[in-house]
Amino acid sequence: MKLYDGGKILIGLLVFAAIATFPFYYNIGKVNAKPEPKLDTPAILQLPEQERKCVESKTFMRTEHMQLINNWRDSVVRDGYRQYVSITTGKHYNMSLQNECMRCHSNKKKFCDECHNYMAVKPYCWDCHIAPKEDDKS
Amino acid sequence: MLEKAFVGSKKYWSWVLFLCALAVSGVYYYLQQFNYGLGLTGLSRDVSWGLYIGQFTFLVGVAASAVMLVIPHYLHDYKKFSKVVILGEFLAIAAVTMCILFIFVDMGQPMRIMNVVLHPTLNSVMFWDSVVLSGYLFLNLMIGWVTLSADRKGVAPPKWIKPFIYLSVPWAVSIHTVTAFLYAGLPGRHFWLSAVMAARFLASAFAGGPALLILLALIVRKVTKFDPGKEPIRTLGVIVAYAMFANVFLLGLEFFTAFYSNIPGHMESFKYLYVGIDGHHELVPMMWVSSIFAAASLIMLLIPGIRRNESTLSLACIMLFISLWIDKGFGLIIGGFVPNMLNQVRTYWPTRQESIITLGVWAIGFLILTFLYKIAVSVREDTAGVEIEH
Amino acid sequence: MSMDRRKFLKLAGISSLLGLGATAASASHNVWVKGLEPPQVEPNKEALKAEHWAMVVDMSKFKTEEDFQKTISACHTTHNVPDFRNADGTVDIKDEIKWIWKAKYEHAFPDQENPYMDEKIKEMPFIVLCNHCENPACVRVCPTQATFKRKSDGIVMMDMHRCIGCRFCMAACPYGARSFNYRDPRPFIKSENKEYPTRTKGVVEKCTFCTERLAFGKLPACVEAAPKGGLIFGDLADKNSEVRKIVETSYTIRRKPELGTGPSVYYLIGGNEHA
Numbered sequence: 025m026k027l028y029d030g031g032k033i034l035i036g037l038l039v040f041a042a043i044a045t046f047p048f049y050y051n052i053g054k055v056n057a058k059p060e061p062k063l064d065t066p067a068i069l070q071l072p073e074q075e076r077k078c079v080e081s082k083t084f085m086r087t088e089h090m091q092l093i094n095n096w097r098d099s100v101v102r103d104g105y106r107q108y109v110s111i112t113t114g115k116h117y118n119m120s121l122q123n124e125c126m127r128c129h130s131n132k133k134k135f136c137d138e139c140h141n142y143m144a145v146k147p148y149c150w151d152c153h154i155a156p157k158e159d160d161k162s
Numbered sequence: 163m164l165e166k167a168f169v170g171s172k173k174y175w176s177w178v179l180f181l182c183a184l185a186v187s188g189v190y191y192y193l194q195q196f197n198y199g200l201g202l203t204g205l206s207r208d209v210s211w212g213l214y215i216g217q218f219t220f221l222v223g224v225a226a227s228a229v230m231l232v233i234p235h236y237l238h239d240y241k242k243f244s245k246v247v248i249l250g251e252f253l254a255i256a257a258v259t260m261c262i263l264f265i266f267v268d269m270g271q272p273m274r275i276m277n278v279v280l281h282p283t284l285n286s287v288m289f290w291d292s293v294v295l296s297g298y299l300f301l302n303l304m305i306g307w308v309t310l311s312a313d314r315k316g317v318a319p320p321k322w323i324k325p326f327i328y329l330s331v332p333w334a335v336s337i338h339t340v341t342a343f344l345y346a347g348l349p350g351r352h353f354w355l356s357a358v359m360a361a362r363f364l365a366s367a368f369a370g371g372p373a374l375l376i377l378l379a380l381i382v383r384k385v386t387k388f389d390p391g392k393e394p395i396r397t398l399g400v401i402v403a404y405a406m407f408a409n410v411f412l413l414g415l416e417f418f419t420a421f422y423s424n425i426p427g428h429m430e431s432f433k434y435l436y437v438g439i440d441g442h443h444e445l446v447p448m449m450w451v452s453s454i455f456a457a458a459s460l461i462m463l464l465i466p467g468i469r470r471n472e473s474t475l476s477l478a479c480i481m482l483f484i485s486l487w488i489d490k491g492f493g494l495i496i497g498g499f500v501p502n503m504l505n506q507v508r509t510y511w512p513t514r515q516e517s518i519i520t521l522g523v524w525a526i527g528f529l530i531l532t533f534l535y536k537i538a539v540s541v542r543e544d545t546a547g548v549e550i551e552h
Numbered sequence: 553m554s555m556d557r558r559k560f561l562k563l564a565g566i567s568s569l570l571g572l573g574a575t576a577a578s579a580s581h582n583v584w585v586k587g588l589e590p591p592q593v594e595p596n597k598e599a600l601k602a603e604h605w606a607m608v609v610d611m612s613k614f615k616t617e618e619d620f621q622k623t624i625s626a627c628h629t630t631h632n633v634p635d636f637r638n639a640d641g642t643v644d645i646k647d648e649i650k651w652i653w654k655a656k657y658e659h660a661f662p663d664q665e666n667p668y669m670d671e672k673i674k675e676m677p678f679i680v681l682c683n684h685c686e687n688p689a690c691v692r693v694c695p696t697q698a699t700f701k702r703k704s705d706g707i708v709m710m711d712m713h714r715c716i717g718c719r720f721c722m723a724a725c726p727y728g729a730r731s732f733n734y735r736d737p738r739p740f741i742k743s744e745n746k747e748y749p750t751r752t753k754g755v756v757e758k759c760t761f762c763t764e765r766l767a768f769g770k771l772p773a774c775v776e777a778a779p780k781g782g783l784i785f786g787d788l789a790d791k792n793s794e795v796r797k798i799v800e801t802s803y804t805i806r807r808k809p810e811l812g813t814g815p816s817v818y819y820l821i822g823g824n825e826h827a
Binding site: 095096097098099101102103104105106107108109111116119122123148151152153154156 | 587712744750751763
Binding site for chain 3: 198199200201203204205206207208210211265268269270271272274275277278280281283285286287288289292344347348349350351426427498499502503504505506508
C-alpha cells in the first residue's frame with residue numbers, strides 16, 4: 025500500500041510528537057520534591073497534642089477540602105448558616121476560610137501552597153479572601 | 163462544503179487577511195482588558211453599559227432580520243427569494259456570533275459564564291436572552307447548512323428541516339423582543355420604560371437588517387459570479403421602506419409621550435441626546451446625524467423611482483444603516499444612563515482600547531460572514547442553471 | 553460486521569452522551585453535590601434575627617461633617633471598600649465604589665421638587681445607601697441569582713462568588729446603589745480589615761446590611777458609628793421595634809416609592825426625640 029505524501033505526514037507526526045511530549049522532557053532533571061505541608065504554626069503549636077485536630081480527619085480533608093470550602097461558602101453566603109458541625113468530632117466550627125481555617129493554618133505559603141504548587145493548581149480564593157501575612161524568614 | 167471557504171482569489175485573501183489583522187488587534191486589547199478589568203473602557207459607576215452592549219443590541223436586530231426573507235419565501239411561496247434566503251440565514255449566524263462575543267467582552271467575570279447555565283433564573287430576562295440567542299444560532303446553523311448542502315447536491319432539502327424553518331420565524335421575533343425586554347422592564351429608567359420599546363426594536367431590525375442584506379447582495383453581485391437577481395433586491399427595498407417608516411413613526415411616538423406629558427424623567431434623556439444638558443453635549447452631533455440620515459433615507463425609500471434605482475437605493479441603505487447604528491448601537495444605551503438615578507449628569511465616551519476591541523469583534527463577525535458567503539456563493543456558482551424545488 | 557464511518561461516529565457520539573449522563577445521574581447521590589443542610593450546619597446562637605430588617609434615617613442628628621465621615625468610613629473601612637480619591641481630594645468618579653454616601657435632597661429624592669423649600673433642607677446632605685427593597689428590581693434581573701433576597705430576613709444579599717459581572721443589576725436599580733469593580737480594588741484599600749474579604753475586579757458590590765455583623769449579634773457598622781439616633785435599625789415586622797413605632801407614628805418618606813420597589817429605608821421628616 026502506498027503512503028501518499030509520506031514525507032510530509034512523517035514530518036508532521038514528528039512535530040506533533042515533539043510538541044505533545046514537551047511538558048515531560050522539559051521537566052527532566054528538575055527536582056520535584058514531594059510536597060511537605062507544614063503544621064508548625066504558632067496557633068497549632070499552642071494547642072495540646074490531643075487537640076490538634078482539623079475540622080475533619082486528615083484523609084477527609086486531603087480529598088474533600090475543596091468541596092467542603094465550596095459548601096461552606098454557599099451555606100454562609102446564601103443560606104445564612106455560620107456554624108458547622110464536624111462529622112468526625114461533632115464539634116462546632118465557624119465556617120470561614122479567612123477567620124477559621126487560616127486561624128490555625130496561618131502559614132499559607134508552607135501549607136496550602138505546598139500541594140497547590142506541586143499540582144499546578146491556582147485556586148482563586150485569594151483574589152478576594154485576604155491571605156494571612158507571613159514573614160519569609162522561616 | 164467548508165473547503166470552499168479556503169479557495170479564493172488574491173482579492174479574497176487580502177480581504178480575509180485585513181479582517182484577521184483587525185481581529186488580532188481586538189484580541190490583543192481584549193487580553194489587556196482581561197488583565198486590568200473593564201476600567202480600560204469608558205464605563206463608570208453611573209454609565210455601566212456602553213459601546214459593547216450597544217453593539218450587541220444593534221446586532222440582535224440585524225440577526226433577526228433574516229426572518230424578513232424566510233417569511234415571504236417559506237410562508238408565502240415567494241419563489242423569487244429562493245436564491246437569497248441563504249444570504250439572510252448566514253448573515254444571522256454572523257450577527258448572533260457577534261452578539262455573543264460582545265456579551266463576552268463586556269462581562270466582568272467571563273470565566274464564570276457557565277453560572278448562567280448552572281443556575282438558571284427564570285425571572286431574569288438576561289437568562290432568557292441567552293437561551294433564545296443560543297437557540298437562534300443553532301437554528302440558523304442547522305437550517306443554513308442543511309438547505310445549502312441540499313442545493314449543492316441539486317435536490318430539495320429533507321422534509322424534517324421544514325418545522326425548524328417555521329420555528330425560526332417566531333424565534334427571530336423572540337430574540338429581539340427579549341432583548342428589548344432587557345430595557346423595557348426596568349423601573350426608574352424612564353427613557354427605556356416604554357411599551358413600544360419591543361416594537362421599535364423590531365421595526366428598526368426589519369429595516370436595518372434587510373438594508374444590510376441589500377448592500378451585501380449588491381457586493382456579492384459585483385465581486386462574484388453569483389447574481390442574486392434584480393427582483394429580490396427590489397422586494398427587499400420595499401420591505402425596508404415599510405419597516406423604516408414604522409421605525410421613524412414609533413420614534414416619533416416616543417418623542418410625543420415624553421414632551422407632551424412634560425414629565426422631567428421622560429424628557430431629560432432626550433434633552434441630553436439631542437440638545438445637551440448641564441453643559442454636556444457629547445452625543446448631540448451624532449444624534450442629529452442619525453435623525454437626518456433617517457429622514458433622508460426614508461424619503462428616498464418612499465419614492466419608487468429612487469428606490470428602484472440600485473445606486474440611489476444603496477445610498478439610502480447606507481444612510482439608514484448608519485442612522486440605526488447610531489440610534490440603537492449608541493444613543494439608546496447612553497440615553498438610559500444619563501442622567502443617572504440621582505439625576506446627576508455623568509457622561510461616557512468609549513476609550514481607544516474599547517473601540518479597537520469593538521472593531522475586532524466586528525472583524526470576526528465579518529470573517530465568519532465572508533467564509534459563509536464564500537461557501538454559499540461557490541455552491542450557487544456551481545449549481546447555476548439547475549432548478550431546485552424548495 | 554461492516555460499518556461505515558458515519559455510523560461509527562453516530563454510535564460513538566450517542567454512547568459518550570449516555571456515559572456522561574450516567575455519571576451525572578450517579579453524582580446526585582454524592583452528598584457533596586447537594587450542599588450542607590441542618591443539622592450539619594446551624595446559625596450562630598448570638599445572631600440577630602428579624603423578619604424584615606429596615607432602617608430609619610434621622611438627618612437632624614447628623615450635625616457636623618465629621619458625623620457623616622465617621623458613618624461612611626465605618627462602613628467602607630469594615631468592608632475593605634477601595635478609595636479611589638486622588639491626592640488632591642477630587643474623586644475619580646469613573647471607577648468609584650461606594651456603599652453609603654451623601655446626596656443632596658434633589659438627588660436623593662429627584663421627583664419631589666419644591667423650588668421654594670427650606671434652604672437648609674435643600675443644601676443638607678442625606679445619607680443614601682441600598683434600600684433593601686421588598687420588591688427589588690436588581691434581584692428580578694440577575695441571571696445567576698448572585699444577588700438575592702434572603703427569605704429569613706428580607707436582606708438583599710450579594711454572592712460575590714457567583715457574580716458574572718454583567719451589570720444588569722446596576723441598570724435595574726432605581727437608586728444607583730450598586731458599584732462595579734472596574735479594576736483590582738486591592739491597591740486602593742486604605743486600611744485592610746483582615747476579618748473581611750476584599751472583592752476582585754469584575755464583580756458588583758453593595759451594602760449588605762452587614763450580614764456578617766448581624767450573624768455575631770452586632771448592629772451594622774454605619775448604625776454604630778452614626779451619631780446617636782441618626783440611623784435606627786430594626787425589624788419592621790416586629791410591632792414593638794423602634795423602627796416600626798417611628799414609621800407608624802411619625803411622617804417618613806422613602807425614595808421613589810411610586811416604582812413599587814418597596815424600599816426598607818425610611819427618612820424621618822421633622823426630626824425626632826429618639827435617643
